[in-house]
Amino acid sequence: MRRLDYPVEADPGPGGGYRLGRGGRLPPLLFDEDETVAVALGLQAAADGSVAGIEVAVSSALTKLERFLPAHLAARVRDLDEASETLWGRDPDPVDRDLLVTLAGACRRGEQVRLDYCDRAGNATSRLVDPHRLVRAGRRRYLVARDTKRGAWRTFRVDRAEAVTLSGIRVELGDPPDALRLVSEAMGLAPHAVKARVRLALPVEEAAEVVPRTVGVLSADGEAATIVELAGPHLAGMVGYLAALSVPCEVLAPDELRAALRAPTASTWRK
Secondary structure (H helix, E strand, C coil), X not given: CHHHCCCXXXXXXXXXXXXXXXXXXXXXXXXXXXXXXXXXXXXXXXXXXXXXXXXXXXXXXXXXXXXXXXXXXXXXXHHHHHCEEEEECCCCCCCCHHHHHHHHHHHHHCEEEEEXXXXXXXXXXXXXXXXXXXXXXXXXXEEEEEECCCCEEEEEEHHHEEEEEEEEEECCCCCCCCHHHHHHHHHHCCCCCEEEEEEECCCHHHHHHHCCCCCCEEXXXXXXXXXXXXXXXXXXXXXXXXXXXXXXXXXXXXXXXXXXXXXXXXXXXXX
């Protein structure tokens, strides 16, 4: 340890002993498999851009971690990195680590899985799905997968998954959807009855600062404008939300929303 510039301190006598002092540089670190996955998850979470100035360091640390790992552990870390995307947010709800790692590996290999799942109504179901991507949105992680029974793409909250079983069957996804868009639609549009389309005179990146992707689905309309799809439980709430935006918007649909925004009462939202 002295060769690594770490002092070894000693206390004499019957109660004495040796201890490692504080050194000037990092020693080699030994992690078990659980610790390695935990470190990888922490580094990936730190790479979401919420802390400025650490992007290069995080990328370098992940590269070094993978380079010196045994092949099977390097594959698990790589699965977590390559199978995951972030829509928005930090501090996701806790999910089972082994379940998350298994889903990430299945996404990367294109392996069909059996998902024991508790749906929104609390019903326990077993789904055979073709996994595509893992998406982190706010405090939640979602699995984007094709439900083989329904023949349709679905989003599944990972914290509602009770178990996942690998089938050993490889599948071709053909033309998979945009995972981020599908999760955005599921969060912002699907739960609500009132749907709307508006145009903002802003590029997509700037429009996302006005209408977060967890609220609406954003699509570029040329280089200088963005189409935003929104949904809400009632028309009055939609009027209030749009009237309070920091930039003007053009309502494309529905006609009822356009008329409501032109009504005198809508102006009170802008004061």
